[in-house]
Amino acid sequence: KAGVTQTPRYLIKTRGQQVTLSCSPISGHRSVSWYQQTPGQGLQFLFEYFSETQRNKGNFPGRFSGRQFSNSRSEMNVSTLELGDSALYLCASTYIMGGARNEQFFGPGTRLTVL
Amino acid sequence: QKEVEQNSGPLSVPEGAIASLNCTYSDRGSQSFFWYRQYSGKSPELIMFIYSNGDKEDGRFTAQLNKASQYVSLLIRDSQPSDSATYLCAVKRQGGKLIFGQGTELSVKP
Numbered sequence: 001k002a003g004v005t006q007t008p009r010y011l012i013k014t015r016g017q018q019v020t021l022s023c024s025p026i027s028g029h030r031s032v033s034w035y036q037q038t039p040g041q042g043l044q045f046l047f048e049y050f051s052e053t054q055r056n057k058g059n060f061p062g063r064f065s066g067r068q069f070s071n072s073r074s075e076m077n078v079s080t081l082e083l084g085d086s087a088l089y090l091c092a093s094t095y096i097m098g099g100a101r102n103e104q105f106f107g108p109g110t111r112l113t114v115l
Numbered sequence: 116q117k118e119v120e121q122n123s124g125p126l127s128v129p130e131g132a133i134a135s136l137n138c139t140y141s142d143r144g145s146q147s148f149f150w151y152r153q154y155s156g157k158s159p160e161l162i163m164f165i166y167s168n169g170d171k172e173d174g175r176f177t178a179q180l181n182k183a184s185q186y187v188s189l190l191i192r193d194s195q196p197s198d199s200a201t202y203l204c205a206v207k208r209q210g211g212k213l214i215f216g217q218g219t220e221l222s223v224k225p
Contacts, residue, residue, distance in 0.1 A: 042217040045212060045214065060211075088158075103161050104149075105161065107158060
């Protein structure tokens with residue numbers, strides 16, 4: 001099975017611009033979660049989508065948004081970019097099953113630099 | 116207090132020794148617990164999960180969970196230089212949100 005793919009892998013933007021990142025989960029996985037990773041804050045949860053619905057949300061401003069399509073692919077959008085948005089954005093996919101398991105598998109990430 | 120806490124390290128152990136990584140969490144309703152390994156410049160890779168009290172062993176790795184003490188640990192036996200990485204503890208809360216600790220940097224010296 002192919003793993004989680006993310007595009008693009010690297011992105012350079014300037015303040016005020018907006019950006020869209022894409023994630024394709026492992027085939028059969030219906031849940032996609034997004035995380036922001038920075039050296040200072042570590043891995044922080046952005047949101048989770050399952051069956052095209054946002055199921056969980058982290059503590060990020062409304063400039064961060066996402067969506068999921070019927071094929072489980074997901075996109076996240078950041079509008080009005082700020083310097084502090086420079087980070088590695090990670091997508092993780094999960095095959096939801098009953099019980100407490102539901103391991104998340106990460107994609108390679110998108111490195112966003114805001115100048 | 117952070118919801119998931121880990122010592123940032125670095126934790127340095129000699130090759131062949133046992134590396135012990137620790138994690139505490141604050142939400143008593145947490146259901147399952149994961150250990151991820153992250154090499155520099157790479158994304159996190161799942162190495163262990165545990166959801167019931169006690170020990171779970173997989174090769175050189177042992178995860179230990181004590182829900183009463185809200186404590187989870189990872190032991191790496193016969194540590195190798197290739198084990199040098201940052202180890203992230205993650206806790207799945209009720210409702211499904213996965214919360215990560217800051218990670219512990221492990222350095223295994225030849």
